[in-house]
Amino acid sequence: xxxxxxxxxxxxxxxxxxxxxxxxxxxxxxxxxxxxxxxxxxxxxxxxxxxxxxxxxxxxxxxxxxxxxxxxxxxxxxxxxxxxxxxxxxxxxxxxxxxxxxxxxxxxxxxxxxxxxxxxxxxxxxxxxxxxxxxxxxxxxxxxxxxxxxxxxxxxxxxxxxxxxxxxxxxxxxxxxxxxxxxxxxxxxxxxxxxxxxxxxxxxxxxxxxxxxxxxxxxxxxxxxxxxxxxxxxxxxxxxxxxxxxxxxxxxxxxxxxxxxxxxxxxxxxxxxxxxxxxxxxxxxxxxxxxxxxxxxxxxxxxxxxxxxxxxxxxxxxxxxxxxxxxxxxxxxxxxxxxxxxxxxxxxxxxxxxxxxxxxxxxxxxxxxxxxxxxxxxxx
Amino acid sequence: xxxxxxxxxxxxxxxxxxxxxxxxxxxxxxxxxxxxxxxxxxxxxxxxxxxxxxxxxxxxxxxxxxxxxxxxxxxxxxxxxxxxxxxxxxxxxxxxxxxxxxxxxxxxxxxxxxxxxxxxxxxxxxxxxxxxxxxxxxxxxxxxxxxxxxxxxxxxxxxxxxxxxxxxxxxxxxxxxxxxxxxxxxxx
Numbered sequence: 001x002x003x004x005x006x007x008x009x010x011x012x013x014x015x016x017x018x019x020x021x022x023x024x025x026x027x028x029x030x031x032x033x034x035x036x037x038x039x040x041x042x043x044x045x046x047x048x049x050x051x052x053x054x055x056x057x058x059x060x061x062x063x064x065x066x067x068x069x070x071x072x073x074x075x076x077x078x079x080x081x082x083x084x085x086x087x088x089x090x091x092x093x094x095x096x097x098x099x100x101x102x103x104x105x106x107x108x109x110x111x112x113x114x115x116x117x118x119x120x121x122x123x124x125x126x127x128x129x130x131x132x133x134x135x136x137x138x139x140x141x142x143x144x145x146x147x148x149x150x151x152x153x154x155x156x157x158x159x160x161x162x163x164x165x166x167x168x169x170x171x172x173x174x175x176x177x178x179x180x181x182x183x184x185x186x187x188x189x190x191x192x193x194x195x196x197x198x199x200x201x202x203x204x205x206x207x208x209x210x211x212x213x214x215x216x217x218x219x220x221x222x223x224x225x226x227x228x229x230x231x232x233x234x235x236x237x238x239x240x241x242x243x244x245x246x247x248x249x250x251x252x253x254x255x256x257x258x259x260x261x262x263x264x265x266x267x268x269x270x271x272x273x274x275x276x277x278x279x280x281x282x283x284x285x286x287x288x289x290x291x292x293x294x295x296x297x298x299x300x301x302x303x304x305x306x307x308x309x310x311x312x313x314x315x316x317x318x319x320x321x322x323x324x325x326x327x328x329x330x331x332x333x334x335x336x337x338x339x340x341x342x343x344x345x346x347x348x349x350x351x352x353x354x355x356x357x358x359x360x361x362x363x364x365x366x367x368x369x370x371x372x373x374x375x376x377x378x379x380x
Numbered sequence: 381x382x383x384x385x386x387x388x389x390x391x392x393x394x395x396x397x398x399x400x401x402x403x404x405x406x407x408x409x410x411x412x413x414x415x416x417x418x419x420x421x422x423x424x425x426x427x428x429x430x431x432x433x434x435x436x437x438x439x440x441x442x443x444x445x446x447x448x449x450x451x452x453x454x455x456x457x458x459x460x461x462x463x464x465x466x467x468x469x470x471x472x473x474x475x476x477x478x479x480x481x482x483x484x485x486x487x488x489x490x491x492x493x494x495x496x497x498x499x500x501x502x503x504x505x506x507x508x509x510x511x512x513x514x515x516x517x518x519x520x521x522x523x524x525x526x527x528x529x530x531x532x533x534x535x536x537x538x539x540x541x542x543x544x545x546x547x548x549x550x551x552x553x554x555x556x557x558x559x560x561x562x563x564x565x566x567x568x
Contacts (some may be wrong), residue, residue, distance in 0.1 A: 078486045085482040130496075131489075210468035217457075217465065248455055282481075286474050292454055292466075293473040317529055325500030332493035339486025340432055343439035 030115050030174060031320050032057060039113030046112040056102060057123060057322050059116075065100045067330050073099050074331040077131070078338020080358075083346045087358050089275040090189055092131045092331070094365060096124045097182060100327075106178035114177065121178040122321040128274025129312050130328050131335065150233050152243045153291075154299045156256040157281070160263025161307035168271040169314035173321065179373045185273055186369025193362030196355060233295060247295055254289050262288065263303060270304075271311040392501060400505075410509075411534070414527075417502070418535040421494040422542045426552065429490040443480045450476050495535065502527045 030038070036059060039048040048060055055062030073095040081088035097103035106120035199205070236251065237244040244253045266280045281300035285291050315321040371377040400413030433440070454469035510524035546552045 078489065081482040081486040085478045088482060088485075210464065213465075217462075248459075250455070250458060282474050282477060286470050292458065293451060293470050293477055317525060323496075325496040325503060327496075329493055329496035329500065332489040332496065335486050336428065336432065336490040336493060339483060339489070340435055342483075342486075343436050 030119065032119055032322055035113065035115040035119045039109065039116050046108040048113070056105070056324055063101045063105050065324070065327055067326070070100065070327055070330045071334040074334020075338040078335035079342045081335065082339040082342030084354055084358060087362070090192070090365070093128045093185060093275055096127050103178055103182060110177060110179065117177055118174050121176050121181050122173055122315060123323055125181065125274045126312060126315045126321050127323050127328060129308055130323060131331055150245055150295055150299045152235055152238055152256060153254065153259055153296065154302050156259040157263035157299065157303035158306045160260040161267035161303055162310055164264045164267035165271045165307060165310040165314055168268050169311065169319060172272060173315060173319040181373070182369045183373025186366050186373055188269070188273055189362050190366025190370055193359055193366050196359045196362060200355065200359070245295065252291055252295065254291055258289050267307040270307055389501060396501060397505065414531055414534050415538065417498050418531060418538040421498050421535060422538045424494045425491040426542065428493065429487055432487050432490050443483065447473060447476045447480060499528060499531060502531065
């Protein structure tokens with residue numbers, strides 16, 4: 001354990017001191033005031049009218065997001081969180097980009113004020129991260145109490161997350177146009193929709209049937225076991241190639257290098273898009289790395305939290321990206337209300353119907369954003 | 381609704397700024413006032429999430445039980461050497477966990493929602509205020525930081541303080557007893 005802490009602290013110091021110097025300077029990020037002053041002045045779309053009333057982020061003539069619409073959409077997001085799960089983050093992103101009109105507003109500055117276009121895009125990205133990234137806060141504390149945190153796993157996931165967020169922030173802050181962001185977001189949603197479609201096919205359902213059969217076979221034996229929480233996780237052996245942990249009398253192994261690689265790519269995606277971290281870590285660790293869920297759940301939640309804190313911190317503190325605080329606050333209230341309503345309505349809507357609705361939504365959003373963002377094709 | 385929000389912000393401003401004018405020493409007053417704002421955020425957040433816990437207790441318990449049962453089944457399959465069953469059951473447990481994770485995400489919103497409003501208000505008052513950083517922090521965070529950088533650690537300290545105060549506060553004392561009884565039930 002001491003060796004792990006020593007390696008982690010050394011690498012953390014290395015990355016935080018050296019990374020900003022070896023990575024591209026400020027990635028061209030400008031402050032909001034600079035972006036507004038550099039923008040062309042006028043009253044048409046894509047121009048800044050200095051005499052207009054201030055709207056989003058305090059930009060003269062910027063859109064005024066209707067708080068009621070923000071609240072309603074966030075209730076929808078919270079409802080999805082508590083009934084289906086992961087798709088809520090995508091809907092939060094759709095809200096920022098399309099429903100509130102921020103994406104369309106950013107796009108008007110594509111040629112007339114590119115810096116302002118990129119600044120608003122970064123603001124949308126960080127807004128997504130605020131809503132989705134802090135999700136792990138409560139979970140992480142609970143898992144620590146239940147002795148489910150695996151230090152070696154968390155350290156390497158965290159290092160991957162740290163390196164990825166530094167890389168993403170310092171190479172993309174102030175550099176990404178809204179159309180590019182929209183295209184990548186759409187592609188990610190499309191891929192997720194594809195996975196959801198696969199799960200509904202007979203091959204995808206085969207795993208569920210196998211689980212049902214296995215559950216019947218092991219149900220009686222499982223009842224005779226003690227509480228999982230009574231055991232706790234213990235690290236037996238540690239090396240970069242293979243780390244062994246013991247849990248409930250069983251030994252499991254994983255490669256810290258794979259954990260680092262997974263942490264890096266998942267965190268890079270989450271830092272870039274603002275979605276994807278929360279629901280990718282655990283499936284990656286259970287399916288690719290092969291660890292049991294009860295071991296990775298808490299550690300993954302902590303990694304999501306650390307990754308998002310780094311990303312938000314780097315974007316906002318180091319790069320000066322701003323978010324519209326009242327909008328974030330109203331959205332958090334809406335998500336909370338939606339999550340309270342979700343369990344009450346879930347029993348009236350079959351899971352398959354819900355999944356079907358979200359598959360259609362994912363394919364529509366994915367296709368529309370990808371075509372719009374990358375090719376400028378407006379569909380439906 | 382935007383008008384209501386603006387009116388509420390103005391009214392809150394006259395209340396909150398009073399805590400930044402206690403001693404007359406600007407830096408000390410800033411930290412006292414920010415600590416008060418942070419503590420207010422903690423208290424309001426705890427109040428709202430306690431409503432969620434009371435409102436959806438049965439649902440939360442059923443989710444936790446589903447995950448426990450599926451985890452135990454997967455472990456039993458692993459112990460028996462049935463790798464295929466272990467993988468299938470592990471996936472089921474993962475799916476159940478995913479649902480709980482995002483439900484807790486939404487409940488986190490119940491704890492954290494006052495923070496953006498507090499930061500939004502602080503932006504109107506302190507957006508131009510910079511705090512110089514000494515070496516070696518200046519290498520990581522830059523030569524100076526703003527109100528967000530000072531608010532977050534103070535908020536975290538307030539959360540820790542509230543944790544110790546909770547068993548002695550009215551209403552929250554009841555929530556603490558409720559949470560403790562759940563922890564005791566789960567460990568048996």
